[in-house]
Amino acid sequence: MGTALNIRQDFTADDLRQLARKSRDADWSRRLLALSVIYEGGSRSHAASIGGVGLQIIRDWVERFNQHGPDGLKTGKAKGREPLLNDKQRKALIEAVEKGPVPYLDGVVRWRLVDLVQWLWQEHRISVSRQTLGRELNAMGYRKLTARPKHHTQDSQVIEEFKKNFPAAVAEIATGAARGKQVEIWFQDEARIGQKNKITRRWARRGTRPSAPHDQRTRSAYIFGAICPKLGKAAALVMPWCDTYAMTQHLAEISRHVDENAHALLIMDQAGWHMSNNLVVPGNISILPLPPKSPELNPVENLWQFMRQNWLSNRVFKSYGDIVDHCCDAWRKLESQPWRIMSIGHRKWAHEF
Template sequence: MSKKAHLESYLSSDELKTRYLSAKDLVESRRWHLLWLVSLDWSIKKAAQVMGYNYDYAKEIVKKYNSGGELGIVNRQKKGKRRAYNALLTDSQLLDLKEALKTPPEDEGLWTGPKVARWIEKKTGIEKVWNQRGWDYLKKCRYSMQIPRRKHRKGDKDEQAAFKANLPLKVQELQRENPNATIEVWSFDEHRLGLKPIIRRIWSPIGKKPIALIEHRYEWLYLYGFVHPKTGRTEWFIIPRVNTQWFNQVLQALAQATGAGKDKIILIVLDQARWHTSKQLEIPEGIVLQTLPPYSPELQPAERLWCLADEPLVNRTFDDLDELEEILAKRCCILSTMTSEISALTNYHWWPDPEQLGEDNPVCA
C-alpha cells in the first residue's frame, strides 16, 4: 500500500484547489492540481497516474513545494522558448471525445488522463500518446477532478427549485404580518451518535499506521442542531431519543435561547420527519416551521454541522453513553464559538438575506 505523502502546511486543501483553478499558466495549474490531490490524502503515485505525470517528476514537485512553498511551484521556463504542443485531435475528433467522456470508458471504470491518451491513440492511429496529453485534453474539454455532491434518487428537482424560490417569499410574508419584528431563518436537523465507532481519515506520521480501537455496541443518543447560516450562530441539544414529546421541549428551549416572540420570529427549515409535522406539536410563540421537499438533504444547511460535531468522537471507543455525552457537550460549547467557520460552511448562496429581499423588506435573515 502506498505511503501518504507529507505536505508542509503553507496552504490548506481549499487554498490549493483555488490556486489550481485560478492559475493562468498551464504548467503551474497542473502542479497545483497534483498538490491538491495529495492534500486530499492521495498517494503521490496515484495522483501522478491521474495527472499523467512521471512518478519521479511528481515527487520532485512535492519536494519543491515542501522546501520552497509557492515559489517552488512557479514555472521558471521562459515563455518564449516553450515548445508548443501540436494538436492531436481535429475539431470533429475533439467533439467525439467530449461525447465519449459523457459515458464510462471501455473498461467501465473512471476516466483518467492515461485512459484519454489511450482513446486518442485508437482514434488517431498515433502509436504513442503520452499520458500527460490525456490530462491536457481533459482540461481542454473543460473537465476537472471533483467529488460528486450527494443527491437522493427520489428527490424532485421541480419541488426543490420551488422551495428555494418560495423561501424568500415566506420570509417576506412573515415580515408583512409582523412589521415590527425581526425575522431570522434557521436550519435544523438531528444526528444520531452512539457507541458504534466512527472511523475517519486522519493525519499521521509517515511510516506509522494509526490504530482505532473499536467495539460495536448499539446504544444511541441524538444531537439536535440549530444553525443560523447568515451569522453562524448555533444552538445544541443532546437528547436521548427523537419523538414529538422531546421535540416540543427542544422548541421551547430554543425559543428561550433565541428570544423568539412577538418582536423576533424564528423561521426554522427542517425535514418532514413525522415528529416534525405531528398534530401534537406545541409550537412556541415566535417559532415558525417550514418543511423541506421530500428527499432533499442537500437543501438542509444543518446537515453540514455533523462533520464538525463528530471530530472529537472519531476513531475512539467509549465505555458508555455518559462518557460520550460529556465529550460531545464540550464539543458543542466549542462549536458555539466557531461562528465564522460554521457560517462559511452553511450559508448557501440561495439562503434568504436582506439584499435578495430588497430594501423594502428590512429582514434580518
Template structure:
C-alpha cells in the same frame, strides 16, 4: 579526426552557434562546429563538458539527418500533445455522453481507444486518453449519494418558500424582528468515526474501534446569518420529544410576540404536522424531499464529530460528556459557524425599522 558531413560550412556553423536562441541547441551546434575545424572528440568534450559518447551520437545524427538533428528535443516537454486537436477532443466529448463499448466505466485506456479509432491508428497510449479527459475539464470523482425520490435540480433551484415565509412574517408583524433558523439531527454512537487526518509520511495512523449499537442524538438549531447555535442531546427521536425541543428552543431565543422565527427543517416523520405542537412565534418551513444539500445545519456535523474522530469511546457517558463539551465550545464560534451555514441564497434576518 572525425568526418563531418558538409551540410553546413564552418562559418555558417559558427553563425548558428552564436545566434541560436536555444541554449541547448546552440551547444549541439558548437560540437559540430568544433569537430568540423578538426578538433578531436576529447578536446571537444573538454570545451563543451559533454561526454564523448554524446558527442559521437550528435555527430552521427548530424551526418545522417543534417542541422535539424541538432534541435533541442526537450523543448516540447510539457506542451499539449499535438494528437489532441480540437476536432479529436470534440469527438471524445461527444462519445463520453454514452457508456463505453463494453458497458463498463470510462478509463484513460478506453478514451485512448476512441482516439485511435477516430484517427485510424492501431493504438494510442493510455496517457493520451488521460490528457484528453483533463483537456475537457473532466476529473475522477466519487458520486454524491442521492435518494431517487429527492427533488430534482430544477426543484431545488426553485426553492423559494423560505424567503417567501420571511417576507410574509415581516408583513404580518410590522415592527417585529424576524430571524431565520434551521434545525437538524445527527446520530452518534459507539461505532468508530473514521476520517483522514494529517500524519507524518510513512506512519499510517491507527484507530481503535469496537462496534456497539448505543446511540446519542445531537439536535442543532442554527441561525446562519449570525452563527448563533442552540444544542440538545437526546437518546432518541420522536414527535413528542421534538415538540419539547421546539418549546425549549423558542424560549432560549425569545420567540414570541416580539420576535418571529422562521425555522427550516426536513420532512422526518417526527418533524411533520399534524399532531406536532408548535410554540407561538415559530413558523415551520419544510425542505423539498430528500434534499440534505439545502440544509445548512448538515455542515455542522463534521465539526461536532472532531473530538471523537479515530478515537475509541469506551461508553455512552464518555460520549455524552465529550459531545456536550464540544457543543458548548461551538456556541462561542459564531463567525466560523456562519461561514459554513450562511448559504448564498439564505434570507437575511429582518430587523424592525
C-alpha cells in the same frame, strides 16, 4: 574584418535609452543600451562590452531588432513540451468527470485518478501518469471534494420552486406571526452519533495503509441541532432518542436563543416528529417544511459532515455518557466559532434576496 551592421532607422539612440529607463526588465534594458551604441556609430566591440556578450550575440540582437523592433529584444519564454491532451480530449475528460462513471460499464462508482488514467488509454490511447493527470485536472479547476447528500428520487423542479418562493414565505411570516419583529432564519436537523463510529481520511506516508480504532458496539445518542447562519447562532440538545417529545424540548431550546425582538422561521425536513400534531411550537417560532427528499437544501447536513470529519470520527466511546460528553463538547466548540456557522450555513437562496 567583420561586415557593418545595418540597423533599422525608425528609432534613435535616445529612443532606446528612454525605453531602457522605463523598463523593469534588466536584460531588456541591457540589450537596448547595447544597440544604442550602434546607433551612435560605436563599434560592435563597445556594444558587446555594454551588453556583456560576444560579437555574434550583438549581431543576433540587431537582426531581432530589425525584424520585431524593441519587443524583439525581450526575453521570450521557452516553448516547453507539447501538451499530452489537446482541446478535444480535455473536453472529453471534463465531460467524463462531470457525468461520473457508469458502474456496470466502468466497474467503479467514483472516479479515482488511476481509473481516469485507464479511461484515457481505453478511449484515446493516451498514456499518462496519475501525477500528470492530477496536475491537468487541477489546472482545469477540478478538486476532489466531498459530495452533498442527494436523494435518488427527488424532484428537482419542486426544489427550485421552493427556492423561488422562499422570499414570499419570509414576507408572509414578517407580515403575520412576526409583525413588527425581525425574522431570523434557522435550519434544524438531527444526527445520530454512536459507538459504531465513522473512519475518515488521514495523512499517511504514500504506500502505507493507516489504521484507526473502530468499535462494533451499538450505544448511541442524537444531536438535535439548529443554526441561524446569518447571525452565527446555534442551539442544540443531546437526547437518547428521536421522537416528538425530544423535538418539543429542542424547539424550546431554540426559542431561548431567538432575540427578544425577533421571530424565528425554522426550516427543517418532514420527519414524523417534526410534523406531529402533538408537537408544542413556541410562539416565537414558525416552521417551514422542506420539500421531500431534498437534504441538500439543509446546511445542517453539511455541519454534521464537518463535525464528524473533524471532531467525532475515529473515536471509541466508552459508554453512553462518553458519547454525550463528546457530542456536547463538539457543539460547544462549534458555538464558539460563529464564523464557521456563517460559512457552512450560508445559502444564496435563503440569505441573498
